[in-house]
Amino acid sequence: MSKKSEPARAVRSVGSVDVKMLELLVCPLTYGPLKYDSEQNELISERARLAYPVRDGIPIMLVSEARQLPDED
Numbered sequence: 001m002s003k004k005s006e007p008a009r010a011v012r013s014v015g016s017v018d019v020k021m022l023e024l025l026v027c028p029l030t031y032g033p034l035k036y037d038s039e040q041n042e043l044i045s046e047r048a049r050l051a052y053p054v055r056d057g058i059p060i061m062l063v064s065e066a067r068q069l070p071d072e073d
Helices: 019-024
Strands: 035-037 042-045 050-055
Touching: none
Parallel strands: none
Antiparallel strands: 035 042, 042 050
16 A cells, blocks of 8 residues: 655745745846845846735736836945
């Protein structure tokens, strides 16, 4: 009799966001890497100067939904 195994699940997470998923996501505008800001619950694209919201653990990867970041001085 074999033991029934559970589906593979990500064990690492940041808040309610799966870290493995974040490693795969890129900015839809620049195709550059994203950084997760846990305080704002956003994915940051430094290159595009945009912050994509994460709602209920789901990244909203639409430029129209992103917040423009202030320019660095």
